[in-house]
Amino acid sequence: MKTGIAGIGGIGSNVARHLAQSGVKEIKIVDFDAVEASNLNRQFYCFSQVGLKKTDCLEKNLKALFPGMGIETVEKKIKPGDAKQIFSDCDIVVEGFDNKILKKMLIEELCGTGKILVSASGIAGDNMENITTRKMGNCHIVGDFMSDQEDHALFAPKVTMIAAVMAGIVLRHIKEKSHD
Template sequence: MIIGIAGCGGIGSNVASHLVRSGVTYLKFGDFDRIESSNLNRQFFFENQIGLFKSETLAKNLKSINSKGNFDFKVIKFDRNNIKTFFNDCDIIVEAFDKKEYKVMLMEELFPLNKIIISASGIGDFHTENIKRKEIGKNLFIVGDFKTDVDNHKTYSHKVSVVASIMAEIVLEKGGYYEK
């Protein structure tokens, strides 16, 4: 089972951290962005890493959790021409984009391939009581409050972490990592 993560910011970096801490030893992820000081309130990065590429730095941080892990990363800006190729070998894909147009692009390009997709919707604002997990068919899962867009609401570490934790739980469950 190969797990891919599209985006290495608040959702992506935290899902990756949760998965590695849960025993997942191989992840494939990509992002083109660099770490900014404004990211540190909710992302798995540190002050001395400001200015570095998120995907490369995430791989290094995950190695600090499990030095034997294999973290296949690329500094990449996903588009319709490269997203299918990048995630072609992945069975589960975590959608961790900030922008709606990237979320739509991922869904349009990857959903028809019958891969399991786990997405976030509504991670802005402070409150966590309305976070839900929705299953749409057998291959699409969406986690969030479905209302508080990050364009209109500030993001907080605890809410991003709760959503990322639930997303990681779905990966573990659907990927066969969960021991009953």
């Protein structure tokens, strides 16, 4: 089973880290951005990687954890109409965008494909007590469903906690599929 990750910032890079630490054999990571120093408190990158492409850096960091992981990198900004083609070879897709419009677009484009979708909603602020998971069809959404980045600062422990829950959902689906 191949897992795709759309956006490899705080959520996406940490989901990928958990998958590598768990021995997941195949992922596809998609992003267009560079590593920024201001994000290092919550993203799986190093200070020495600031200014470099996220896809290259994350691949290197994941290979350091699990050299046997097959990692396909796609350096691209996902636009409307792209998701089905980009993730056509993936069974599971993790949404790691920090933009509500892109989140909605990805979910809408992939909802009828039969792929498992794992998304986040409400990752800002420091209240970690209200984190829950909702399932709608083939989509699993993790977060507090209230706190928006526009209204609250991002709190590294909350971001990484939500990413860990999302990785757990992916790992459960991989395990179930391997028993089929």
